[in-house]
Amino acid sequence: MSDGSSTEVLVAMLRREIAGRAPGERLPSSRDLIARHGVGPVTVSRAIAQLAAEGAVVTRPGSGTFVAVRRARPDDRAADTSWQTVALAGRPHVPDTDPTGGAGPGDASGQGGDAADAVGALPDGTISLAGGYLHENLQPTRALGAALARAARRPDAWRRAPAVGLAPLRAVLARQAGPGVSPEDVLVTGGGQGALSMLFRAISAAGSPVLVESPTYPGALAAARAAGLRPVPVPADEDGIRPDLLADAFAMTGARLLYCQPTFHNPTGAVLAPERRRQVVDVARAAGAFVVEDDFARHLGHGRPVPAPLVADDRDGTIVHVTSLTKPASPSLRIGAVVARGPVMGRLRGMRTVDDFFVARPLQEAAVELLSTPSWDRHLRTLAAALRERCGVLADALARELPEWTPARLPVGGLHLWQRLPDRVADGAVADAARVRGVAVNAGRRYFPAEPPAAHLRLSFAAAADPAELVEAARRLAAAVAG
Incomplete structure (x- = not known):
């Protein structure tokens, strides 16, 4: 190994050596490590510092570096948080909406709806009709970057x-x-x-x-x-x-x-x-x-x-x-x-x-x-046209693939179609089946503060990558409904 070898390579070698030694056993000196591995003193110093930070070794000035005592990992013992039930008694309980993107059963975006956009949590190949934000290719990414750069220079x-x-x-x-x-x-x-x-x-x-x-x-x-x-x-x-x-x-x-x-x-x-x-x-x-x-x-x-x-x-x-x-x-x-x-x-x-x-x-x-800046107004005009097109594409695709469904009323704004389901069709079951088929949708029951009068799906036409994905999503949704 030359002086230019990475610290990571030396750290990996030392980990293997530490694994074969007993706690408290002294490691070779820095001079020995330099000679044995053909590295510079800076590389050795960085490697020892990283291992010490990990708790693998203990350094004692004037004495050397020693294998640390191996302590039980925190997960070796099952955690007991039952005491919190008593401590939290009397506080309002709000079901976990997982704003980082977790998904609840039958709803790919969790109970929080828009607050829980699960695009990043979906399996590869899944088309998202869920969540409440624009797909990245609809966002003014370039204008945002330029605005942030100008702001940072102030x-x-x-x-x-x-x-x-x-x-x-x-x-x-x-x-x-x-x-x-x-x-x-x-x-x-x-x-x-x-x-x-x-x-x-x-x-x-x-x-x-x-x-x-x-x-x-x-x-x-x-x-x-x-x-x-x-x-x-x-x-x-x-x-x-x-x-x-x-x-x-x-x-x-x-x-x-x-x-x-x-x-x-x-x-x-x-x-x-x-x-x-x-x-x-x-x-x-x-x-x-x-x-x-x-x-x-x-x-x-x-x-x-x-x-x-x-x-x-x-x-x-x-x-x-x-x-x-x-x-x-x-x-x-x-x-x-x-x-x-x-x-x-x-x-x-x-x-x-x-x-x-x-x-x-x-x-x-x-x-x-x-x-x-003028770029904001241009973005809003472009966005309006894109949302109008996507809304129509998804509505037309649903009408072709699921003619037995009552057509959703086309909105004149927003990001979603609110689709009522036929009688005796459960929204959660449809959402679960759709996810298996590779399309994520929002089950409508989460949008009602009490008992829903009918089953619905909320279908986003802004979360997919392009209109072609919306057409494919409707096909997959129809396959999920057909079973």
Whole structure:
């Protein structure tokens, strides 16, 4: 071995030698190792340091290097965590949503829905119609890289950011929310999910009811339950939540909070009808309640005009608006915002100083760079065309391959088709069979806060690599249904 030989090679040799020696036995000196293996003193020093860090050897200055006592590995004894059952008694229990991408039975994205995108966990060759993010080839990767590079070159890029967020970013997000919103009404958050968690804890006391559309986003249900709240379903149809039933729900439960998605609802894709938008706000105001408007999909339209957010016409703080850049850009652009007025904003600012102090400045700077360049508008136009095409391709493929299924209503925005299944067909069974056939889908039961009225699948047309994969996915899904 020459002086240029890697430290890893010498480490491997010494491991074999250590395995044949007794604990406490002295290893050859550095001089002997240099002569025996033909390496330099730096290589020997690095190898011994690595073995010492691993706990394989013990070095004693002036005496030499010795084989360490072999201790039992931590996994040699079964861990006993039963004591935690007692310690956690009384705390709200939220089923594990595995935001890192684990999958629950019958649902390739886990209970958290979009919050648990399992693309990385799928077997090779599986086509994903699951999860809630854009495929990488739909993300503005080049623009994101350029924005982050420009942000990193700023002299103040690594200074502490203000707790409420950078002023330029708050100004951009305020403009997007509507002319009546000022930058002072905006609090920058680490994505939309973090914003929901803060809001549920800030607005309602543990044990309180929170009204939600049925179906709705499972990540919101998980956040509400983690805050100790009790989700109460309010039926929705193809025009959004029903104001008549909403008024009844407020009266029956005494709730002071409604969570809803008026624009490109997840999972149905519905847009709250114009006449209902005012009714929902009036009903909530009459009940003395807040409306959390989750506007996650504003930039996911398919080319048609998008209604203004509810918060744009709000003057008395009834609407608390949530937005995010993760859906139209990248799941790793963890930038979101809350628009709120009055004492609730004071609560949120106080929680920020307890939870995480502030959102990382380089990420905020990158968001400013991204939103302030023409490339962002070009990306949104390209994305709208791609989503419209993919939506049509998947719908047509399903109609050909599964003609007995009722066609899903084509959304005018968002990332999903909400497919009702025929009677006596179980969504979990279909999802499990589809995964065996190499296609991942979301079982619809996870999107209902109570018993689902019918079986559904949520099918993403944005998670696959290209339209051709959507056609193949429909073929595999039909094969899974046929058994």
